[in-house]
Amino acid sequence: MSFNNNVMKDIPKISVVIPLFNEENNIRQLYDELIPVLTKLVNNYEIIFVDDGSRDGSFEIVKQFSLENKSIKGISLSRNFGHQIALTAGLHQAKGETVITMDADLQHPPNLIPELYKLYKNGYDIVNTIRLDTADAGIFKKFTSNIFYKLLNYLSDIKIEPASADFRLMSRKAVDAFISINEKDRFTRGLVSWMGFKQVSLDYFAPPRFAGKSKYTIRRMFSFGLDGITSFSSKPLRISFYFGISVFVFGIIYAIFAIINYFHGMVIPGWTSNLVSILLIGGIQLVSIGIIGEYIARIFNEVKARPLYFIKDKVERIDN
Numbered sequence: 001m002s003f004n005n006n007v008m009k010d011i012p013k014i015s016v017v018i019p020l021f022n023e024e025n026n027i028r029q030l031y032d033e034l035i036p037v038l039t040k041l042v043n044n045y046e047i048i049f050v051d052d053g054s055r056d057g058s059f060e061i062v063k064q065f066s067l068e069n070k071s072i073k074g075i076s077l078s079r080n081f082g083h084q085i086a087l088t089a090g091l092h093q094a095k096g097e098t099v100i101t102m103d104a105d106l107q108h109p110p111n112l113i114p115e116l117y118k119l120y121k122n123g124y125d126i127v128n129t130i131r132l133d134t135a136d137a138g139i140f141k142k143f144t145s146n147i148f149y150k151l152l153n154y155l156s157d158i159k160i161e162p163a164s165a166d167f168r169l170m171s172r173k174a175v176d177a178f179i180s181i182n183e184k185d186r187f188t189r190g191l192v193s194w195m196g197f198k199q200v201s202l203d204y205f206a207p208p209r210f211a212g213k214s215k216y217t218i219r220r221m222f223s224f225g226l227d228g229i230t231s232f233s234s235k236p237l238r239i240s241f242y243f244g245i246s247v248f249v250f251g252i253i254y255a256i257f258a259i260i261n262y263f264h265g266m267v268i269p270g271w272t273s274n275l276v277s278i279l280l281i282g283g284i285q286l287v288s289i290g291i292i293g294e295y296i297a298r299i300f301n302e303v304k305a306r307p308l309y310f311i312k313d314k315v316e317r318i319d320n
């Protein structure tokens with residue numbers, strides 16, 4: 001029985017998972033703000049830094065932290081796999097009764113953690129967060145992100161709040177469910193919404209990045225958005241089919257019209273109508289093939305069944 005108690009004591013109450021991609025100028029500040037919050041809240045925590053192929057000194061700093069504090073752990077992935085995979089890698093490592101995922105750039109304020117934890121104590125398995133405003137997100141990012149979530153909610157069966165962030169708390173039950181999902185294209189927000197369990201959302205104000213620039217370039221945001229849509233909806237395929245049908249019907253009507261004209265002797269040069277219909281049909285065909293291609297690429301990705309990531313290095317003190 002006492003053995004059991006010891007085992008229970010070793011399980012951290014909170015694991016914090018933080019993906020890093022070239023964040024050497026942020027993590028010291030993050031560490032300084034995070035530690036007091038966690039020590040005040042629980043007597044046993046762990047912080048897992050996931051170095052996602054950084055080319056700066058991020059992981060060296062993590063090693064330093066782990067010498068200072070035995071609750072700090074780190075893994076270093078073999079290359080840059082992207083934010084979503086890095087999050088999953090961290091969740092695989094986390095041993096805590098609850099796991100909190102957050103960004104390294106202090107846009108996810110550590111002082112919100114007690115509120116997340118309180119909601120967990122009140123019986124929620126997943127506590128999501130929604131940013132009320134992002135001080136440094138340009139109008140373009142806000143606008144495109146808004147349109148994206150409207151489109152995603154319209155196209156798919158899952159509901160995702162616009163402006164939801166990957167700053168969230170999950171209970172052990174929810175984390176185990178999440179890591180049992182084997183998909184390669186991991187759109188975390190979508191998967192979490194799809195998982196169910198008792199969920200709640202908390203609003204917060206996101207300050208500007210402490211240091212450095214956002215790692216989500218326009219190209220990355222676009223591919224993130226495409227992952228979100230294609231992994232939660234097959235409606236685009238159907239829409240391209242409907243498009244095809246409407247153009248076909250339109251073509252038949254136009255053909256009848258042209259034949260009637262022919263018998264009335266009203267044969268006109270018809271260059272414009274020819275060109276327009278070729279462009280229209282050609283365009284729609286290319287779009288439809290592109291949409292199908294996106295899904296096939298995803299099937300290909302799943303079928304290859306490669307591991308999600310590789311770990312190159314690990315720091316963890318074993319003296320605790």
Ligand code: UDP
Pocket residue numbers: 018019020021022023052080081082083086102103104105107213214215216
């Ligand atoms: N990140 C990562 N791998 C990447 C890109 C980003 O691990 O390929 C991390 C990054 O270090 C940060 C978090 O993901 O901790 C969110 O990235 P960022 O702040 O650049 O995104 P934004 O807040 O602008 O959406």
Ligand code: MG
Pocket residue numbers: 103105107209214
């Ligand atoms: Mg950020």
